Amino acid sequence: MSEFALPKGISVSRETLDRLQVYADLLERWQEKINLVAPSTIPDLWERHFVDSAQIYSYAPHNVRKWVDLGSGAGFPGLVVATLAHEANPDIAFTLVESDARKGAFLRTVIRELGLNATVLTSRIEATEPQKADIVSARALAPLDKLLGYAYPHLNADGICIFHKGARVGEELVQARNLWSFDVTHKESLIDQESTVLILSGIHHV
């Protein structure tokens, strides 16, 4: 199977690239009616949202079965990762938690069109029953201390979190350590020098 490189060297098959393109086209169409992403980011949709999301797929351990994405919005990063996993790891079940019903309708449309192994829960994270996830991801949802409070009930015993974080990551880590104990690995963002991806494991209340 031929491999194609997304910008920043992420390799995907022709089929996956085509699926991502269908997703991007749907997003641009729906964006005319509902605000799925900040309009200022549309000219840079591919890099700001698709590549930024795709970069975390390689950080997933090989034995992942259940992946939960919190506050998915238009599907970033969860639905992009579900698209990447579709061919190589179709057994990974993705759950996207998004309280906004219109965004939920968009997410379901993409899932149906692409045939992905993913489900949308249109509910508030705090009201969602524990998901027992191997991985919880989130981008642009909340400061780290609050984010861990959202994620913790949905992790299984060995579960890890993969969070996109911005320039205030140092400050957020200090705050979070007041409430939480965890091991953390920092990965440089592929798209933005100011951003980081955090991988957190061994998460417990202090």
Ligand SMILES: C[S@@+](CC[C@H](N)C(=O)[O-])C[C@H]1O[C@@H](n2cnc3c(N)ncnc32)[C@H](O)[C@@H]1O
């Ligand atoms: C700033 S947007 C980020 C969306 C996406 N993760 C991204 O990076 O493009 C935050 C999203 O989280 C959703 N959200 C915020 N609080 C939530 C909660 N408590 N439960 C479920 N969804 C929530 C909002 O509706 C919104 O779509």
